[in-house]
Amino acid sequence: AQSVTQLDSQVPVFEEAPVELRCNYSSSVSVYLFWYVQYPNQGLQLLLKYLSGSTLVKGINGFEAEFNKSQTSFHLRKPSVHISDTAEYFCAVSYNTDKLIFGTGTRLQVFP
Amino acid sequence: DTGVSQDPRHKITKRGQNVTFRCDPISEHNRLYWYRQTLGQGPEFLTYFQNEAQLEKSRLLSDRFSAERPKGSFSTLEIQRTEQGDSAMYLCASSPYYQDTQYFGPGTRLTVL
Numbered sequence: 392a393q394s395v396t397q398l399d400s401q402v403p404v405f406e407e408a409p410v411e412l413r414c415n416y417s418s419s420v421s422v423y424l425f426w427y428v429q430y431p432n433q434g435l436q437l438l439l440k441y442l443s444g445s446t447l448v449k450g451i452n453g454f455e456a457e458f459n460k461s462q463t464s465f466h467l468r469k470p471s472v473h474i475s476d477t478a479e480y481f482c483a484v485s486y487n488t489d490k491l492i493f494g495t496g497t498r499l500q501v502f503p
Numbered sequence: 504d505t506g507v508s509q510d511p512r513h514k515i516t517k518r519g520q521n522v523t524f525r526c527d528p529i530s531e532h533n534r535l536y537w538y539r540q541t542l543g544q545g546p547e548f549l550t551y552f553q554n555e556a557q558l559e560k561s562r563l564l565s566d567r568f569s570a571e572r573p574k575g576s577f578s579t580l581e582i583q584r585t586e587q588g589d590s591a592m593y594l595c596a597s598s599p600y601y602q603d604t605q606y607f608g609p610g611t612r613l614t615v616l
Contacts, residue, residue, distance in 0.1 A: 395545075423603055434507070434594060434607035435546070442603060481545050490536065490559065491596075491605060493545030 393418040393484050397494035405502050406474055412467040412497045414482030424465040425483040425491065426456055435481065441465060452476070477501045505529075507608035509595050515614045516585055523581045524611045528597030535578050536605060537570055539563065540592040552578060553600065585615045 398413045416422065423442050427435040439450025446458040456467045465482060479498050483491040508527045516522050528535050534553050538546035549568070550560045554575035564570075567585075572578040582589055592612050596605040 397545075427607075432609075434609045435596075436607070437604055440604065483545075485603070490548040490551060491538075491546070492548070495543070495545050 393422060393486060393492050395482050395484050395492055395494035397482055397497050399497050400495065401498045401500065403500045403502065404472055407471050409470050410468065410472050410476075410499065412480050412482075412499065414465045414467065414494060416463050416465065416482075416484045418463075418484060418486070420486060422484045422486050424456075424458060425485070426450065426454070426465075426467050427481045427483060427493075428452075429479045429481065429496075431478075438467070438480075472499070472501050474501050474503060507595055507597050507606055509593075509608040509611050511611055512609060513612045513614075515616065517616050518587060519584055521581065521583045522585060522613065523579055524593055524595075524613075526578045526580070526595030526597075526608060528577070528595070529606055531599070532597035532606075533575070533600040534598045534605075535572055536596040536598075537578070537580055538594040538596065540594055540610070541590075546594055549580075582613075585613075587615050589613060590615045 394417045396415045404410045425440045426438040429435050439448045441448045441458045449455045454469050479496045481496050482494045485491050510525045536551040537549040540546040552572040567583045570580045592610045594610045596607045598605045
């Protein structure tokens with residue numbers, strides 16, 4: 392069975408500082424990996440995805456993530472955050488373009 | 504491309520009442536998914552359709568829940584005899600059959616009093 396663990400429920404950070412949101416997954420088969428962002432009272436928006444190929448994936452809004460198969464991780468990073476990045480971030484896994492299995496989310500709070 | 508739309512955006516109902524939600528996917532998207540998100544949790548898969556065929560249902564989808572996609576376009580999710588535990592955000596997503604990205608709607612927030 393597949394599962395996703397987001398180790399940090401909240402991450403406070405000052406504006407222009409770097410940030411890393413951690414995600415680990417568990418699966419016995421190859422999976423696709425995703426990061427979604429959810430702003431208050433809105434649906435989920437795709438930030439980036441890993442399907443195959445290069446393990447470093449670049450997404451929108453300056454975010455990137457690195458797939459590490461040996462550590463079964465897919466951590467999300469941004470070198471310099473903005474106030475507007477304050478939101479809930481969800482890591483998700485799917486198998487063969489099927490349903491998404493989400494982690495519990497990490498709330499990123501950016502302070503001025 | 505107008506995105507995935509959901510109606511209503513908010514629904515307040517009394518325990519025991521039936522409610523129905525509608526999702527309009529991005530046109531020509533063959534796959535349509537329903538998820539439920541409770542406070543402080545990530546979305547949980549409920550069911551999905553490929554065209555009009557319902558291909559998978561989660562065990563979270565009790566007998567009180569039913570979903571349809573009669574013509575392979577819009578979908579409805581009905582909850583009968585609502586319970587307070589049904590209070591949640593119900594999210595709909597769609598994707599083209601041959602792709603992997605699911606595009607989410609804004610959700611319907613259900614409050615059961």
